[in-house]
Amino acid sequence: MRLSRAFIRAVSSPATVAWRSAQSRIFCSSPSDYRKSQPSMLKHLTSKIKATGPVSVAEYMREVLTNPVTGYYVRNNMLGPDGDFITSPEISQVFGELLGVWIISEWMAAGRPKQLQLVELGPGNGSLAADVLRVFGQLQSVLGGASVSLHLMEVSPALSDFQAQTLTGGGSQKADCEEDPVYRHGTTAAGLPVSWYRCLEDVPAGFSIFVAHEFFDSLPVHKFQRTEKGWREVLVDVDPEDSGKLRFVVSPGPTLASATLVQANERRDHIEVCAEGGVIIQQLARRILNDGGAVLIMDYGHDGTKTDTFRGFKDHQLHDVLLSPGSADLTADVDFSFLRRMAGGGVACLGPVTQGLFLKNMGIDTRMQVLLRNCHDPSTRKQLINSYDMLTNPTKMGERFLFFSLLHPSRLAAPTKPHGLKLEKRSPVLLPVAGFTDLSFS
Ligand SMILES: C[S@@+](CC[C@H](N)C(=O)[O-])C[C@H]1O[C@@H](n2cnc3c(N)ncnc32)[C@H](O)[C@@H]1O
Incomplete structure (x- = not known):
């Protein structure tokens, strides 16, 4: 399937469906907290739904997270102990160093x-890139004369301020013109150029290594429910009994998204599809094929097995996704089987x-x-051991987070013919790749 931004815009608006006649309630959040915070986002969403009908979960997520004025990511720095959640690069610099x-x-x-x-x-706030660049500095002799540059795709002006501070110490300039594809640029202390973009299309062509840590899980997902009448899309509606509350409903008829994004052989009863993630992975695959390079995606997710994973986080606690929209992070597990399918065979x-x-x-x-x-300081030693445990322990982040990579086909090799044996036709095999292969004895 070839996905495009125009397709995403089209599937995001299911308003053409005659939805009001047969809504079925899935669940509703507790009513008391609804009006406590983010009244502008809630008001914006309820007015929109009243005017044009229920919105897809993808459109709800996109508005809540990245609305240019009131979006959660656009306004906040939500990372770290004082924020809503903490990520691996924030837990230990070793994470970014190994990525480097x-x-x-x-x-x-x-x-x-x-x-x-x-x-x-x-x-995020630039920690991962800073740790990677420190390794580049230490391995200068290996990198030799390579011309290194850093390119950041970030939708949030507020977070770009933090990134600029971390990476350039404040030595960056914002573009004069709103339309400029490079909306900010600067130089690191080591003299490496850093540029900020809103979308991947604006990042210049050339050999690139793309990294995405907890990025794909923040992209909007469509939700679909198997019903007696076939697959139906889950939508977000205003509660008819309380206009300040939102609730999930199931579309009475097929939507463009349910008709195009659900696979014919799907076996689960409920699925989440991230069409925007599909577009991005196709762009990344094309760029690697054209210019060389690799992609490393790190996120929590599954291989096409999970069902309802859409959830919110606020103050390091799970948070009802429909409650006080804009005040909490929204996320859904990444379906790596979908990304693999969308990347294509190249x-x-x-x-x-x-x-x-x-x-x-x-x-x-x-x-x-x-x-x-x-390290001889007892408290620093304890911190090191705790962060190691947090990152690798299977009951903590060790098994919940997954690493997935796209590589140029030149990293594939034809299987070698064992001496004296007739070689049957077999698909090419991947050469050993660091991280994915235990190279300690090779
Ligand atoms: C969950 S945070 C992860 C931050 C960081 N990678 C980390 O692991 O600490 C998601 C990041 O993706 C950015 N983001 C979300 N949606 C985006 C989009 N559509 N385009 C560009 N950036 C986006 C957010 O602003 C934020 O920087």
Whole structure:
């Protein structure tokens, strides 16, 4: 299936369906908290729904998270202990450092191209990029004369301020013209150019390593429910008994999204499809095929097995997704089987593997031993051990987070013919790739 932005706009607005006659309630949030915060976002959504009918969950999510004025990401820095959630790069710098090593190893495997663009999608407050660039600085002799540049795709002006502070120490300029595809640019202390973009189309062509940590899970998902009449889309409506409340309803008839995004052989009873993630993965696959490079996606997710994963986070606690829209993060697990399907056959897809396994394959145990050997302060030692446990323990982030990669087909090799044996026709195999393969004995 070929997805496009125009298609996404079309499937996001199910208002053409005669929806009011047969709404069925799925669940409703507790009424008391509804009007406590974000009245402008709630008002905006209720007026919109009253005017044009229930909106898809994807449209609801897009408005709540990235509305240019009141969107959750656009207004807040929600990361860290004082925010709503904490992510791996914020837990330990070792996470970004090992990623830096992965990036350099893929750049080397590609034949050390003269130009290396590091592109991060949804960089949060810039910690991951800063840790990766520190490794680039330390491995200057390996990177040699490569011209390195950093490209950040970020929808939130508020977060771009934090990124600029982290990465350029405030030495960045905003573009004069709103329409400029590079809306901000600066230089790191080490002299590397940094540019900010709103969308992937604006990032210049060239050999690139793309990284996306907890980015795909924040993209809007459509939700579909199997019913006796076939697949129906789940929509967000105003509660007829309380106009200050939102509720889920099931569309009485098919929508464009339910007719096009549900696979004929789907076996689950409820699914979530991230069409926007599909568009982005297709763009990434095309760029890798054309210009070379790799993509590393790190997120919580599943391989086409889970059903209802849409949830909210506020103050590090689960939060009702329909309650006080705009005051909490909204997220849905990434369906890696969908991303693999959308990437198409041209690129090689690797994983998903668990974060614990990826970090161990990248040598986190050895790195920790070195850090602990050189650290004599008891509280810092405790912090190091706790962060290692948080990142790798299967009951914490070790198994919930998954790593998935798109690689250029040149990373595939024909299977070697065992001496004296007739080789039957087999598909090419992937050469060992750091993180995904245990390279410790090779
Ligand atoms: C959950 S945060 C993750 C931040 C960071 N990668 C980390 O792991 O700490 C999601 C990030 O993606 C950005 N984002 C969300 N939707 C986006 C979109 N459609 N285009 C560009 N950036 C987006 C947010 O502003 C934020 O920086």
